[in-house]
Amino acid sequence: MPNMNNYLDEYDDYLEQFDPMQNDRQARRKRKAKPRHQPKKAEQAIIEEIADTSGTLEGGFETTYQPSRYEEGWLLDSVRSFYEQALITDVVSKVKGGKEASVYRCLAHDSVEKTYLAAKVYRPRMFRQLRNDAMYREGRTLLNADGKEITDRDKREMRAMKVKSGFGQQMSHTSWLMYELNTLESLYAAGAAVPKPYASAMNALLMSYIGDENMPAPPLNDVLLEQDEAYELFDEAMRNIKIMLSQGIVHGDLSAYNILYWDGQITLIDFPQVSQVESNPNAEFILQRDITRVCDYFIKQGVDCDADQLSRDLWEAYGPVRDTINYNE
Ligand SMILES: Nc1ncnc2c1ncn2[C@@H]1O[C@H](COP(=O)(O)OP(=O)(O)OP(=O)(O)O)[C@@H](O)[C@H]1O
Ligand SMILES: [Mg+2]
Incomplete structure (x- = not known):
């Protein structure tokens, strides 16, 4: 600790x-x-x-x-x-x-x-x-x-x-x-x-500001999606998680509550607890939790996704490069 x-x-x-x-x-x-x-x-x-x-x-x-x-x-x-x-x-x-x-x-x-x-x-x-x-x-x-x-x-x-x-x-x-x-x-x-x-x-x-003079954009959690749109927005959420990872960060509090929906588009919000992939030893756990929460919502909207698999794949692709033993040396 x-x-x-x-x-x-x-x-x-x-x-x-x-x-x-x-x-x-x-x-x-x-x-x-x-x-x-x-x-x-x-x-x-x-x-x-x-x-x-x-x-x-x-x-x-x-x-x-x-x-x-x-x-x-x-x-x-x-x-x-x-x-x-x-x-x-x-x-x-x-x-x-x-x-x-x-x-x-x-x-x-x-x-x-x-x-x-x-x-x-x-x-x-x-x-x-x-x-x-x-x-x-x-x-x-x-x-x-x-x-x-x-x-x-x-x-x-x-x-x-x-x-x-x-x-x-x-x-x-x-x-x-x-x-x-x-x-x-x-x-x-x-x-x-x-x-x-x-x-x-x-x-x-x-x-x-996301929304208009009558109402602010609702959180995705309050929105029911058609399956096509659900798949589209799920891909968009994953694209954003990848952009974050490629910048070396994990959101840390991502879920359908911190994603706003407006005009068919999503916007990710609420970033004070961002973690660094390289230096935070909890980053992998935090990433997996973010992805699980996002998947929880999209599964309810009919998207077939496996949070554990996705987290593993993304961590492998974007996680910190660990020292490996090179047996050829
Ligand atoms: N740019 C924005 N445009 C429109 N509404 C916004 C915007 N940013 C935040 N909100 C609204 O304000 C709420 C609180 O913002 P945010 O999630 O960043 O803060 P928070 O203190 O973490 O709140 P919460 O505890 O509800 O998550 C959001 O859930 C959303 O409804
Ligand atoms: Mg919030």
């Missing part, structure tokens, strides 16, 4: 700082009363580079969607930078409040080629769940807000500068989001059926 203690501490501290759902009134009052920490100049430069704290709280951003008292502060803080970057002009409705995040339909700015964009805003609660997800994190390095690896040298420098501990937590947090953004970017570029990513902020991701 990986050593999870560091992660636990980090996320506990993080929760204390940010979780608006906490019933601890005192903590909430303390948060309100306390102005944003103003670090020294050099620290500030690094924090901006890694954690992207550039969004200000000023500038009259009002939304058509009326958030509840509990979500308001978190939502507006989370999407404000998208508004300031002229990517969205409004939050129109809540698409869904998921376990880890809530997704909102936003009106895209005129400069964007789409009418709507989807903002996925992570719940502070998500970081509690990440504790159970150390399995996915194995073999990962930390990423900064540009998606670049944070090196040991960076970490040494930060330690030398006595950067506040909260900063380390923000770094893990930003790193987590960067994985989802990076994954979407490279998969989208490779022609995978994933939402087009537009931007990420401290706890939010902006991507293309």
Whole structure:
């Protein structure tokens, strides 16, 4: 088992700082009363580079969607930078409040080629769940807000500068989001059926919205398919799993719940727990579980598929190259 203690501490501290759902009134009052920490100049430069704290709280951003008292502060803080970057002009409705995040339909700015964009805003609660997800994190390095690896040298420098501990937590947090953004970017570029990513902020991701003004795309799980279409979409799902594998990654939470269906097309979503094939020793197990869940759905739609066989074949074709003994040498 990986050593999870560091992660636990980090996320506990993080929760204390940010979780608006906490019933601890005192903590909430303390948060309100306390102005944003103003670090020294050099620290500030690094924090901006890694954690992207550039969004200000000023500038009259009002939304058509009326958030509840509990979500308001978190939502507006989370999407404000998208508004300031002229990517969205409004939050129109809540698409869904998921376990880890809530997704909102936003009106895209005129400069964007789409009418709507989807903002996925992570719940502070998500970081509690990440504790159970150390399995996915194995073999990962930390990423900064540009998606670049944070090196040991960076970490040494930060330690030398006595950067506040909260900063380390923000770094893990930003790193987590960067994985989802990076994954979407490279998969989208490779022609995978994933939402087009537009931007990420401290706890939010902006991507293309699947659906229309009347309804968001339903998850495939809610859709009954004719057999022909079922075979077509099963092939499409497998094509996407192969694209991921060819990029060295496994989705990690793939199922008919994380595949959207719209206009006869599927779109794979929800990538924060992506695992690396090369460095994560659990990757084969995770791949097999993803494929099994996808097959479970398609078997119900009349597709004849064998998840174990498919997993074995794909792992053989795309899994890491293991050292083999060459008897000719
Ligand atoms: N780009 C999008 N366009 C339209 N709807 C979306 C988009 N992304 C997500 N959704 C909707 O929001 C829901 C939650 O998104 P996602 O699965 O990424 O987050 P989650 O926190 O893992 O949620 P869950 O726990 O429900 O899986 C999805 O099931 C889907 O209904
Ligand atoms: Mg999901």
